[in-house]
Amino acid sequence: MYPFPTSIRAAGACLILMAGFAQAVRADEPKVPTGQELAFDNRKGNCLACHAMPGEPKAVTSTNIAPPLISMKERFPERAKLYAQVWDASKVNADTLMPPFGKHKILSDDEINKVVDYIYGL
């Protein structure tokens, strides 16, 4: 075995410390938003711009332009249809004002799933 000179040991210790530091930094990354947060965020779903949520006390909006989000399980017995509506509403109504959140990648598929899970409970 070769004897490790002091400089190499010091470099090794530095690398270990840096790796540890990087780990700590990674742990401080922002937490993943919930479906409700995505729905309310005006850079993401921004649902309240057009949809009232009569059953959700936190939802404050004056909009009347689109159907209110209530009794969603009754209105969409198939969850896949609700997913498709959020993904690209123009398939059902060519003149819809609803942005195609999936088709235009406004929301990722994972984000759409979270939002659908949230509104499916309204």
Added chain:
Amino acid sequence: MKQLIWILSCLGWLAVAANAQAAPEDDRLSVVKAVQKKYPEIKFEDYVHGALAFSPDAKAQYDAVMTFPPYDAEIEKGAKLWETPFKNGKRYADCFPRGGKNVVGNYPMFDAASKKVVTFEMALNQCRTANGETAYKHSDMNTMGLLTAYARTLSDGMKMNVKVEGKDALAAYEAGKRFFHQRRGQLNFSCAGCHISNVGNVLRTEYLSMAPGQATHWPAFRGGDYTLFTLQRRYAACNQMVRLAPLEIGGEEYNNLEYYHSYLSNGLPLQASVFRK
């Protein structure tokens, strides 16, 4: 027999000529009638108030600001620009009939020679260059913005009176109409989707204004800072809001759009340099 053929062909030509104007007028009437049907209580002349026509509170706030507009100093800067002679001694007033009074309602107009839409701001620039001055940038609110903020007030009260005559003018009008109905930006909105098909509905906290009347009240001094917006700056801002990178202010697309958009306001009175929130 010869007379009959002559009369019939004359009538035929009349029909063709009438048809050239009929399409834009049909469009305008259909859009206006849709608003009248949905909101019979709103008077036609009040379409110029747009979203304010749906909210007495907002209208009252507007009226209060308009009694002593805080941006009067800006309009005075514009007046100075208008009244200061060019290096050759001529003035803007020399370029327009009636010294510039009651001319804005005729714009945009279609110039058959250049085969292009000419907006009032382009006419102001044509006046500058014809008299040895450099043209202002249409997007510069400190030059063109202020100048037009005053110059347009000389036509306050004039009814919008845009003409679409001839097939080249019609093509420009149709290009503007197409722009108005085309989905744009990541959010996929068209102007018509909101301002023709959802008039009076509330998006977020704002009423959607009706398309007829929109083009009558520019520039506008907007919000708490009373920022000066020409109509085309507003087009750029709307495009940005739906996540489309804005097009050129003073460019052909916005000019054609303004041509169609202003035609929809025909018959409505102009008022420049108003407050909007």
Added chain:
Amino acid sequence: MNVFRVAVRIMAAGSVLLGIAGSAAHAAENTAGAALTADAAQALSNAVFVVDLAKGKSALWTTAAGALAQAQDAAKKQDSAAVIKHAATASEQAFLGMAQLGYPLTVDH
């Protein structure tokens, strides 16, 4: 033996020089002049091309333009992974913007 060692050293030096020359050539391809990977440089130049195409058709989305700006910032910092990620978004959003030109016009109701 000695000849063999010298040959190995010459070859090693040669490949090091080739490596430097190679990455310099790639570096010349990107705007920052920094040392990005070949994939990153290619992704960036693709994105620039597609964004320009969309702009020329008046169909550029702010999301495409924004992602390209982020890719160019990442290129200045020599962050190849970030360049690839943002350039991919820029290209994707630019293509979607151009595809939108083919959507039907909205009908008045």
